[in-house]
Amino acid sequence: MIDLKEIAENLIRGKAPKVKELTQKAVDEGEDIQRILNEGLLAGMSVVGDKFKRNEFYVPEVLIAARAMKAGMEIIRPLLTQKGVKGMGKVILGTVRGDLHDIGKNLVGMMLEGAGFEIIDLGIDVSPEKFVQTAREKDADIIGLSALLTTTMPGMKDVVEAAKASNLRAKVMIGGAPVTQDYADEIGADGYAPDAASAVDKAKELIGATE
Numbered sequence: 001m002i003d004l005k006e007i008a009e010n011l012i013r014g015k016a017p018k019v020k021e022l023t024q025k026a027v028d029e030g031e032d033i034q035r036i037l038n039e040g041l042l043a044g045m046s047v048v049g050d051k052f053k054r055n056e057f058y059v060p061e062v063l064i065a066a067r068a069m070k071a072g073m074e075i076i077r078p079l080l081t082q083k084g085v086k087g088m089g090k091v092i093l094g095t096v097r098g099d100l101h102d103i104g105k106n107l108v109g110m111m112l113e114g115a116g117f118e119i120i121d122l123g124i125d126v127s128p129e130k131f132v133q134t135a136r137e138k139d140a141d142i143i144g145l146s147a148l149l150t151t152t153m154p155g156m157k158d159v160v161e162a163a164k165a166s167n168l169r170a171k172v173m174i175g176g177a178p179v180t181q182d183y184a185d186e187i188g189a190d191g192y193a194p195d196a197a198s199a200v201d202k203a204k205e206l207i208g209a210t211e
């Protein structure tokens with residue numbers, strides 16, 4: 001069995017092909033997907049975040065680490081998404097205006113897809129108008145918003161207000177490292193989830209599909 005720390009270490013060093021190879025190897029060896037994600041890929045990204053905070057890493061290093069993370073996620077994506085039962089509901093997902101972070105959002109999207117939700121991913125730097133327009137066109141059940149910067153969090157409030165003003169039936173769920181339940185309450189969002197696994201539970205709760 002490969003040591004999952006090796007995946008984390010290569011991710012920190014930004015070695016995308018190696019991360020891809022090791023992730024594939026772990027999958028082939030029958031390692032638990034959740035452990036590969038948590039102890040390999042996310043563990044590595046968390047070290048990158050700490051180094052960034054301490055100014056030991058700068059944006060270029062973080063970007064190449066993010067690319068390595070994506071290479072690993074490509075391998076586990078089909079495995080995370082295949083176990084789902086289809087037909088849970090439709091989610092419009094995106095990172096709010098001014099914010100370019102998408103790793104967490106993509107993970108949330110994969111987990112929701114795996115739980116049977118249909119995901120319409122609008123990507124990064126998405127305006128409130130785009131969220132609302134797409135939710136109306138697609139008759140979405142949920143609008144899922146991600147923000148990683150304290151400066152872009154107010155964009156979530158703009159979406160909540162735009163959705164309310166348009167009388168959309170979609171519920172708004174929010175998340176991202178600086179986001180909290182208190183903030184969700186403050187801006188009138190319908191739900192908050194601290195991580196991708198809880199996002200699945202919260203989405204089910206919002207559409208009334210909890211067992």
Ligand code: B1M
Binds near residue numbers: 042048098146147
């Ligand atoms: Co950025 N960055 N970054 N960055 N970056 C942070 C967020 C930061 C905390 C780093 C730090 O200082 N320690 C800091 C924000 C400080 C703040 O506002 N409080 C920061 C900064 C300052 C910046 C720039 C301003 C840096 C600069 O240019 N000087 C700049 C801003 C660019 C912009 O967006 N306009 C910037 C740029 C970048 C990169 C482009 C280099 C890169 C992003 C690459 C990419 O995403 N494609 C990047 C990265 C990678 C990070 C860190 C290191 C890692 C983020 C990440 O991917 N985490 C980050 C430090 C950190 O968070 N430790 C940092 C892994 C991911 C799986 O977790 O996204 O939290 P996360 O998602 C989780 C949960 O939050 C939750 O579930 C996910 C899975 O469990 N979740 C949801 C997320 N969305 C959800 C939605 C939901 C529910 C749950 O419902 C819909």
